[in-house]
Amino acid sequence: MDLSYYIELIGVGFFAISGALAAAEKKGHHNDIFSAFFTGFITAIGGGTLRDITLGNYPVAWVRDQNVLWAIFFGFVLTILFARYWVRFRREIFIFDSIGIGIYTVIGTKISLLAGVNPFASVILGMVSAIFGGVIRDTLINEVPLIFRKEIYATACLAGATLYVALQYMNIDENWNTGFSVFLVVFIRIVAVRYNLSLPKFRLPE
Amino acid sequence: MDLSYYIELIGVGFFAISGALAAAEKKGHHNDIFSAFFTGFITAIGGGTLRDITLGNYPVAWVRDQNVLWAIFFGFVLTILFARYWVRFRREIFIFDSIGIGIYTVIGTKISLLAGVNPFASVILGMVSAIFGGVIRDTLINEVPLIFRKEIYATACLAGATLYVALQYMNIDENWNTGFSVFLVVFIRIVAVRYNLSLPKFRLPE
């Protein structure tokens, strides 16, 4: 329990870093430190907040628990201090991002099931928890949202959330289930990026 | 009662189709099958979800009722299977879209009035139910939202919602009221598109 709480805070911090970096990289904007902070904040709490207000699950995490805000602030400070290193290690950071969305997916799915939500909606809410912070981030900075980009991303979350629900129904031990499901998200992400896999296209005939 | 439930599910399916087609048509995006599904999902549930979380009306429809998700999935499958036909019959589909926003408008207004909301806010929430899925869809795919486009659209919903509230106050039978109000939305849409009617412009002097 305690461990998963700290893992979640680390995930929050990483999302804050990814958001702050996205704002700092955006061309044609003013890019001051507030916009970096705010974009990091939205990225970190957007998905979970949307999940909680859709569920009516009050108080939402960052309103209830000040540590979430400290994790965001800490991620923001690290972003500022080590800006040049983040860029250089982007490829390595990708692993952490994948772990982050894996953790968010499983936490979101678990919270939804505990709230009595049906399994299909729980899978979707698990995915929403993981990706919607990034969707709001991209919308705010006028980028094409990540869900419309090339590599398999949200679909990895759908797969992990589905595995979590399935193993729950099979009464697999919670900790193993969490581990397997997070691993599946990370595994799909790594394989997809490494082998440049993407989903089938769907375009309308002109 | 039962009938209006099935009509609503058909409306959900049509919104999912319209969203999936919008994603598939967008140029310069990756356009895979997930982005088509997700855009359809957001289009179908966005307006009603925003209405419900604004009202504090929990659980929201698609979290409570798995059939809503099946309707979306079914609409998505139909979109994929019959992609070329949807494009050819776009003009005919416009009628279904109009019926869809008419139904969403009336349902949204009714739910708001039942929640004890004042008539003006109910009219706005009826319109929000009908159009906001499309607004979120357009924002996600970086299009100009439909409310800023030429033909009368949201205003038709405002008119239908206002009629519904007025007939409610006059104690008109619920079923007739629903029929009249949906018809008004559809009628205004058809006339507006056919005769190319639009609202007066409002631009600032340069």
Add this chain to the structure above:
Amino acid sequence: MDLSYYIELIGVGFFAISGALAAAEKKGHHNDIFSAFFTGFITAIGGGTLRDITLGNYPVAWVRDQNVLWAIFFGFVLTILFARYWVRFRREIFIFDSIGIGIYTVIGTKISLLAGVNPFASVILGMVSAIFGGVIRDTLINEVPLIFRKEIYATACLAGATLYVALQYMNIDENWNTGFSVFLVVFIRIVAVRYNLSLPKFRLPE
């Protein structure tokens, strides 16, 4: 109490005017009177609604109190009637906008503290109340959101909200606290614009 209620309604009206003007100025859109009204509406109620649904604070203001809608409608009518004057007096209107975000900041912070929210989250929710209507407005009309523009804006709200929380802890009289905190927001805004002050930039090295 009564006074602050009317001040809030005036703030709502001014936000509605600012939103309607933003829609009317946007190039390349259809810019009809509905889009002006709707953009004004979203600008006026967006931040407070997001705060209330994040807090689970139901019913949200404009659903509960019809006067909020009248204030928006009145602001919209004033916008249409005096369009040419608004443009000419833009510089003077800036003062009112600053007072508006000051009032929204303090009200949002106060409501959050009263809901038992921790001080850091209350400061953020105070800022969200003040700026998020504008963020949604800018996202809808496909502009770069104001938080990514040059002058100090959201940071002024953070400062005012922080002062409000600090003076609350020091048991300063509520009315004086409100006055001081609103004044701080307005003061920072005026100084920032007059002396062209902005926050330090944060860009990634290329």
